[in-house]
């Protein structure tokens with residue numbers, strides 16, 4: 053068998069190597085593939101069309117136009133660098149655990165491109181405590197891969213202002229959004245943070261929503277350290293944990309001081325105090 057080369061990888065990128073399920077052994081020959089896959093046909097304006105075009109009709113138009121801009125402004129000018137990224141793999145040094153909130157995009161806030169951040173986002177940027185039982189641990193799985201597979205050197209828990217997950221936790225009479233009440237169960241992870249905040253309100257004078265957002269970040273950092281390999285690597289100074297908080301209204305980024313657990317402005321270093 054011929055050894056796979058980097059040039060083979062380039063062929064993959066160009067779409068010349070097509071694998072489909074076959075009628076017998078599950079593998080189709082190249083000739084079979086060529087005869088079966090929808091072949092592009094040239095349209096009157098020279099572009100290629102495949103199939104009925106139904107997907108383009110139902111796919112959000114804003115995303116399609118955005119993709120077109122991406123192709124022209126980001127992909128094509130950086131094609132070689134992106135090819136290298138595809139061929140040689142990702143090597144991000146930082147894992148960001150952020151919120152699903154559409155206003156808080158780690159790549160935008162930190163102005164980084166593809167391959168620079170490994171990001172997992174969930175409601176309220178929470179990290180569950182380490183546990184070996186249970187079925188599906190999405191955030192823990194991403195953490196495991198980032199630490200063991202990618203060997204990231206930093207983990208940033210990125211909270212944010214006006215977090216809906218935090219607000220839902222603070223709303224005592226919030227009704228479940230569906231019978232499954234997935235959010236309700238998920239944000240019970242904040243209960244220890246709320247107890248800590250009630251017993252030791254380090255952020256004196258902050259409005260309650262922001263204080264709870266800070267407390268949630270601290271709790272996620274605490275939960276990260278319940279993963280034995282995170283704690284071990286941190287002790288050996290091979291992994292650093294950070295708390296951060298972003299406000300899209302002011303554009304401010306605040307960083308948590310690891311010694312005091314207080315949040316400081318990332319540019320002025322002024323501590324965040326209540327008003």
Ligand SMILES: [Zn+2]
Nearest residue numbers: 151153215216
């Ligand atoms: Zn949020």
